[in-house]
Amino acid sequence: MTDFNTLSVVELNDLKANLQEKYEEYKSKRLSLNMARGKPCPEQLDLSMGMLDTIKSDSSLISQEGIDCRNYGGIDGLVEAKELLAPLLEVSTDEIIIGGNSSLNMMHDTIFRAMFKGVPGGDQPWGHYPKIKFLCPSPGYDRHFSLCEFFGIEMIIVDMLKDGPNMDQVEQLVSEDETIKGIWCVPKYSNPEGVTYSDEVVDRLAKMETKAKDFRIFWDNAYAVHHLTDKPDQLKNILHACKEAGHPNRPFLFGSTSKISFPGSGVAVMGSSKENIQHTKKQLSAQTIGPDKINQLRHVLFFKDFEGLKDHMKKQADIIKPKFDKVLELFDSELEGKHIATWSKPNGGYFISLNTLDGTAKDIVALAAEAGVTLTGAGATFPYRKDPRDRNIRIAPTFPSLEELELAIQVLCVCIQLVSVEKLLKIKEVC
Amino acid sequence: MTDFNTLSVVELNDLKANLQEKYEEYKSKRLSLNMARGKPCPEQLDLSMGMLDTIKSDSSLISQEGIDCRNYGGIDGLVEAKELLAPLLEVSTDEIIIGGNSSLNMMHDTIFRAMFKGVPGGDQPWGHYPKIKFLCPSPGYDRHFSLCEFFGIEMIIVDMLKDGPNMDQVEQLVSEDETIKGIWCVPKYSNPEGVTYSDEVVDRLAKMETKAKDFRIFWDNAYAVHHLTDKPDQLKNILHACKEAGHPNRPFLFGSTSKISFPGSGVAVMGSSKENIQHTKKQLSAQTIGPDKINQLRHVLFFKDFEGLKDHMKKQADIIKPKFDKVLELFDSELEGKHIATWSKPNGGYFISLNTLDGTAKDIVALAAEAGVTLTGAGATFPYRKDPRDRNIRIAPTFPSLEELELAIQVLCVCIQLVSVEKLLKIKEVC
Numbered sequence: 001m002t003d004f005n006t007l008s009v010v011e012l013n014d015l016k017a018n019l020q021e022k023y024e025e026y027k028s029k030r031l032s033l034n035m036a037r038g039k040p041c042p043e044q045l046d047l048s049m050g051m052l053d054t055i056k057s058d059s060s061l062i063s064q065e066g067i068d069c070r071n072y073g074g075i076d077g078l079v080e081a082k083e084l085l086a087p088l089l090e091v092s093t094d095e096i097i098i099g100g101n102s103s104l105n106m107m108h109d110t111i112f113r114a115m116f117k118g119v120p121g122g123d124q125p126w127g128h129y130p131k132i133k134f135l136c137p138s139p140g141y142d143r144h145f146s147l148c149e150f151f152g153i154e155m156i157i158v159d160m161l162k163d164g165p166n167m168d169q170v171e172q173l174v175s176e177d178e179t180i181k182g183i184w185c186v187p188k189y190s191n192p193e194g195v196t197y198s199d200e201v202v203d204r205l206a207k208m209e210t211k212a213k214d215f216r217i218f219w220d221n222a223y224a225v226h227h228l229t230d231k232p233d234q235l236k237n238i239l240h241a242c243k244e245a246g247h248p249n250r251p252f253l254f255g256s257t258s259k260i261s262f263p264g265s266g267v268a269v270m271g272s273s274k275e276n277i278q279h280t281k282k283q284l285s286a287q288t289i290g291p292d293k294i295n296q297l298r299h300v301l302f303f304k305d306f307e308g309l310k311d312h313m314k315k316q317a318d319i320i321k322p323k324f325d326k327v328l329e330l331f332d333s334e335l336e337g338k339h340i341a342t343w344s345k346p347n348g349g350y351f352i353s354l355n356t357l358d359g360t361a362k363d364i365v366a367l368a369a370e371a372g373v374t375l376t377g378a379g380a381t382f383p384y385r386k387d388p389r390d391r392n393i394r395i396a397p398t399f400p401s402l403e404e405l406e407l408a409i410q411v412l413c414v415c416i417q418l419v420s421v422e423k424l425l426k427i428k429e430v431c
Numbered sequence: 432m433t434d435f436n437t438l439s440v441v442e443l444n445d446l447k448a449n450l451q452e453k454y455e456e457y458k459s460k461r462l463s464l465n466m467a468r469g470k471p472c473p474e475q476l477d478l479s480m481g482m483l484d485t486i487k488s489d490s491s492l493i494s495q496e497g498i499d500c501r502n503y504g505g506i507d508g509l510v511e512a513k514e515l516l517a518p519l520l521e522v523s524t525d526e527i528i529i530g531g532n533s534s535l536n537m538m539h540d541t542i543f544r545a546m547f548k549g550v551p552g553g554d555q556p557w558g559h560y561p562k563i564k565f566l567c568p569s570p571g572y573d574r575h576f577s578l579c580e581f582f583g584i585e586m587i588i589v590d591m592l593k594d595g596p597n598m599d600q601v602e603q604l605v606s607e608d609e610t611i612k613g614i615w616c617v618p619k620y621s622n623p624e625g626v627t628y629s630d631e632v633v634d635r636l637a638k639m640e641t642k643a644k645d646f647r648i649f650w651d652n653a654y655a656v657h658h659l660t661d662k663p664d665q666l667k668n669i670l671h672a673c674k675e676a677g678h679p680n681r682p683f684l685f686g687s688t689s690k691i692s693f694p695g696s697g698v699a700v701m702g703s704s705k706e707n708i709q710h711t712k713k714q715l716s717a718q719t720i721g722p723d724k725i726n727q728l729r730h731v732l733f734f735k736d737f738e739g740l741k742d743h744m745k746k747q748a749d750i751i752k753p754k755f756d757k758v759l760e761l762f763d764s765e766l767e768g769k770h771i772a773t774w775s776k777p778n779g780g781y782f783i784s785l786n787t788l789d790g791t792a793k794d795i796v797a798l799a800a801e802a803g804v805t806l807t808g809a810g811a812t813f814p815y816r817k818d819p820r821d822r823n824i825r826i827a828p829t830f831p832s833l834e835e836l837e838l839a840i841q842v843l844c845v846c847i848q849l850v851s852v853e854k855l856l857k858i859k860e861v862c
Binding site for chain 1: 468470471473476479480481482483484486487488489490499500501502503504505531532533535536539543546547558577578580581582689693694695696714717718719720721722723724725726
């Protein structure tokens, strides 16, 4: 296909008129398509409906250890829930805490406790510093960045490379600033680029010397078993690596069944060293009566074991893989060779990351919205919602139907081309 | 019965020998009876088992508003859950937030947000003061006091009278100290004394002038519908009273279905003025993906409406009322007229509060524990676990069976008498 950069002003203007016509046609259809959030589609959720039959009025609700799951107690979860979900984080059952339905909530609470009480190895609570900072490999997950904003934690952008964060930058930064207390990582099928960290990156994160004695890696392994191929990416175990490097307390691992069972009624988990876990459990007992044990039991009875859970994820992949394929197919046919966009081809996770020409993402998202196609806000994948190059757009293909998705991506491709042509015309004007 | 205070040293020594014999007899039975926590018994939980049949694999999980309850979203709860539970707090559906399974967790988070971000009307977050203070009507709920300790909030004891906290003390204290930011209240069938605040107390709490512009009442209405009689206590609506007094933002109301459906899998709620609720909702969106909507739906389908919920509570009362009666009957037959203890006769709630002779509660609880009867730790009902008169013991009659309870209270009555006799002998020695 023709490289847009080689077109003359006349050709670009012709193209623009043609694209505008197409755009108006779509707009006249009064579409309402939403690709903003990484939400499972109803068919994915249907796969877990059997879970709702696992516990009935005549079921025994006594746990393996003899606990009445209906009553109070069990601040860190049932043993059987730990056995089911410890393999998700690749930790042992004494290195895990079972939470409520939201891993985001567990991350929030972990930061809150660190701000308020400190973590093992620290001299004082993080909140006692005039300002603390987190490294934010970007593009990244908007809700991680919102948490930092909520807590007034300064965010420092680190570039994402093909195999994880730019470790030269990371090592340099953490070695010289005691107030850098953490780094956000979505280490497998990262949000939004689908990058899985290489062994080397994991090792360097584990080994690096940090000026802060209480530095923590927030390892949000949200897509641990969310593969789109039969040859899934392999991720090195961060807790093992940190133990070997002599920094056992460095990582906090998070995960959940939100995108495995039900997003609103899943089970969240956190993993860490025994010392961190003990420290956390003690604080938890002041905070809450403990998470919903009946729901933990439902998950145990439905998935049976981790193998069962992994099998379930294959069925999920069967539903969403065609959607990812459709997006990639349309990008190929509509955008390939035009030199106006590049995009990720992930082996798992929930997103396709699209980079357009510098300075065009906001305009593209706004134009698509005008035609009824809602995308994640441009900039959302960067701290403070400011994409320094204004080029990254996150595509969430899972929720819409294949038909809706096809239409939405067609609209998007027209918007990308139209805004790109306008951008190129402006550049030509200046020259 | 004989007033112990009138007995001679010889009579006391005889009595002591007799009681010691009884005590050793109980001790030899190697009992293991627990009355430490206010936990519903299995029969109470059985009443809610039908809830587990309300949602099955073929159920529709689409809410009244068209929300797929399985998926993400709904930070403040389903409309139908608000309609069910708003009457519990006597607020309107735009004055309520539905939470997870723990009202303690909602209280914790409310304090955390106030510490970290402040509340409407305040000049700065509470955490920016060198020290803030809460008034703690005592005896009170140990977990409230633990939360204050966790947050480093200084606790000031206020006496509990027959109709609520000593309002002369309260008004005096809040009028002169800007750093007193809150008061803990269990306004109905209070923990542990079973006191329901009088209309006058509610009005004075609503009207009083506070030095702090951002003073808050933490109104933990945990036993709103937990009656033990057909003529339940009436509690004046604190939110109405505060609105009328021109302090609409003053109260935060809390409640839950923990002691209505399942303690581990209930639904918690908070209520407040629209301004407080809006303020809270905005902050919540950074913290969590929102509470379990499927579980909310279960509660709605099971109870149907607030009338259904109240009917359900009558069945609970039928189970636990005989236990309260048994304790009171034994106290009457074993202790009445001996002038060594007084106790509450609550119309609802979960506890009977027992006051023994000054300086004896710790010894009594320890002695009972030695004979296999576990009670709530003496002092637990006061801030910092220090009962200034060492006399208050909290009895939680609901969990043990009637037979276990009878035995436990018999042991306790022997312990009370034995420690009292020893105490009286010591006093006589001194004289």
